[in-house]
Amino acid sequence: MSGVPGRTRALALLAGCFLASALVRTALVGPAAAEVLFPPQEALEFGDTAGCGPESEALLEVLRERGAQLDSLEQGIAEREAALEIAEAELQRKHTELVEAEERLAATVAAADGAAERDVAQLTAIYENVKPKRAAGIFSSMDTEFAAGILSRMSPSSAADILTLMDADMAYAVSVVLAARNMNAGGVLPATGN
Template sequence: MNRSRIHVRLIPAMIVASVILLSYKLIGMSEALGLFQNPIKLTSALAQEDEKVNTGAEDNLKNDGPGDDKEGAEGKKEEDKAASKKEKKDDAENDPTLFTQSEIDLLQDLAERREKIEKTEQQIALKQGLLKAAETRIEKRVSELKQLELTIKGLIKDHDDQQEKKMNSLVKIYEAMKPKDAARIFEQLDIDTILLVAERMKERRLAPVMAQMNPEKAKDITIKLSKLRELPLPGTVIVQ
């Protein structure tokens, strides 16, 4: 029952709302139809709309007009003035005519010192180059001398080896001879040659030869041989 009553009450309200909405639509359609039927009213309405648009554009032009251009021009002038002042200040700082005499003298003195330092550096570099070249030549010469020394030592060793072979061969000859024949030849040789041979001979081979020699000559050979045998051989390290 309650639900049916609510539905009954809502129906008249909906009818009233529909009538009001329809009335608004009819009024709008009649106004539009009236404008089309009366060209004067339509033209007037369009003119009013154009006037509104033009008025808005003029307002915008007024807001962006000469006032803003004037402010921009004044700002540009201020920037140009500041830049001009900065350039003048820089020119004044770099202008040599604005230096005092003491400053000019100091700058000249510094320039002269710098020139002297550069010349000194060049001279030092030149001397270093000459010293380097001299060191290179000296090192090369030392290397050549060392090589020459090795060559000479090699030649001396070869010569000594050959002489040693010859002396050993001569010693073998005297050792193979009869003592009497060897003694006779020894007495005809100089003492240094006799010592070279006698020093290398074995004692049992040398003794019979010296027994056949002149006693005085044999005595001299004995004394000198004893002294030679007291001397260290070449290359022997002496420990004290």
């Protein structure tokens, strides 16, 4: 029985020696192996393939091609951005021109409206100073809408004098137009006596 524990101790001692030997070899060979597998940074540059295997060279070629594609893509994006900036500036310029044209048009329309208003006011003043019988003859030959517009601007007494002397059908048509304008402006037609 005394032989079995001695054998175990001998095997344990032998295993310990093998383990120590492996550790020593790893410690001595490790730095040298690391230098071969992973050379210092200054030894490898991007374009330097010396000391690389065919797989490494193929990988470097793929990386170079990918870098060239990315450079080309970046240049395309920069060109598109420049084109967009030019288009945006042109759009802004056209928008400014449009706003200026709208302002000029509004000023022209306002001037035309003002001139038309002055013309109608002057025409109204002229017809107020014409004798009612003569004015009635002129108004009877006018377009109904136009005659109603002029009469609506006159003083009520001048308009009444002219209406009473106008052709009866024309006076009625002008009265209907005047009443419709008042109704559209919020007034009401007089109720009929039914």
